Amino acid sequence: MRLGAAGAASVLACGADLKSSFCLTRGGEAFVSQYIGDQDERKNQRFYAETLAKMKDFLGVKPGIVAHDLHPDHYSSAFARSLPGVKVPVQHHVAHVLSVAAEHGITEPFIGAALDGTGYGPDGAIWGCEFFVIQSNTWRRAAHLKYSALPGGDAAARETWRPALARLMAALGPGWRKEAGRLFNGIDGKTLRIVEQMILRGVNSPRTSSMGRLFDAVSFIAGLGGEATYEGQGPMELESLCARPARAGYRFDITKENGVYIIDPARAVLGALRERGPGRARAVSEKFHAGAASMVRNTVAALSAETGIKTALLSGGVFQNRTLLSLSLSALSAGGFKAFANTRVPANDGGIALGQAWYALKGFKQAE
Incomplete structure (x- = not known):
């Protein structure tokens, strides 16, 4: 191309x-x-x-x-x-959204949404749900998912109960066991206490804004198991249950802090927790997918109101979830945005190289 x-x-x-x-x-x-x-x-x-x-x-x-x-x-x-x-x-997620720009030949200013598993951030955190304002060959991180602990690092991608514990502890505070303790009855008690202390003390628990790990967490809360036997198992099983996305999804709160929008999933996590029960995994999936798509639209809309930009590009491994991608594109289109996604290279890391090439050819820099 x-x-x-x-x-x-x-x-x-x-x-x-x-x-x-x-x-x-x-x-x-x-x-x-x-x-x-x-x-x-x-x-x-x-x-x-x-x-x-x-x-x-x-x-x-x-x-x-x-x-x-x-x-x-x-x-x-x-x-x-x-x-x-x-x-x-x-930067990993900048390359993701630029792969879409390269595919479609987009040189106008745009808002890029990268929903992904993990990627190294300049602040040393593990990024993974990022919104960028990209214009005049510069990029600026303008919004991201609120940081959460990732206890055990890579182990948290295999044992989905770990990111679930971190998000529930953040949402419920010190008394998390009263409302959510029953979810972890199948986890060895000693291991659970160790991981809890890792989160509290920040030991081997890097900060992350990963949307992939949030999907892992919600899949565990929905009752789909606490350990993945293959990559993306929890999120894929969660997507498979989403036959008809809910009209009203779980809410993500979006607030501005120091010039950057922070997307807090606490209410979505608690919504899944309180929805949980026999035969309720489908409802959790439908409401979470609807809420996540609304979050994408609402974040892009907030950035558009500030910048006047009406073009949005979506990429990252989480957008291999065709339900989420379709809902997000539809929501953006209904909101008056021109929305684009990968069509010729994968939305996952297989498309990163194309975005890197576009970055280098066009001389992109991080905005100061």
Whole structure:
């Protein structure tokens, strides 16, 4: 696909560590590699390097610009630093929304919504539900999901009761056991107490604004199990129950703090908790999906009221949930917005490289 002027410099965009792909540009055209796999496996690292060498030779390019993820410890970032050329680090979720801009050739100002699992933030937190104002080749983080603890880091993606505990403790306070303790009867008592203390003391519990982990939490609260046996199990099971989204969903509160909108899911989490019961998982799913789509629309509307921007771009792994994507696009369209999503590259990390390439070609910077 075409990304820029014919005389544009050649860029290598190294993509992400998970669901890895890369992107090469030549004369303003983008060439995205096939799916390569996760970069925590040596065989995938070798295949990545071999495929890149073959594609560079086939296209006859020697990239002078190398774009990569902002995370300093990712394999893809280290690989990028080992190469010649000007290095351009790109925030993970900015790359997500820019992949949509690249696909659709959008150069006008837009509001980008990235609903995702995890990505490194410049503040050291794990980002994952981000709204950006992007204009004049600059990006600004304008709204995000309220931070929550992620006890155990990566373990919280496998054991969905962990993010559920963190969100419930935040919503209910010190007396959380009185109203929510019964949810954790199947969890070893000692383990539960240890994780509770991890959250309270901030031990191995990084801050996160991840929408993926919020979906995990709600899937556990709905009664869909506390441990995933494959990636995204809880959220996918939750989506499968959403036959007819509710007309009135759970509420997300949006307030402005220090110039940034903070999206608090506490009422949505408590709504799911109080809805929970035999045969009620479907109702939880329908109301949560409706509430999440309304949150997307309401956040974009708040930013539009400040900026006058009427174009919205949606990306990130959570938008592989076709129910949520459809509801969000419909809500934005009904609100008078031009809304776009990925159609040619994946909304997940497989599309990151295209967004990185667009960032480098257009010379994007974080707004001061």
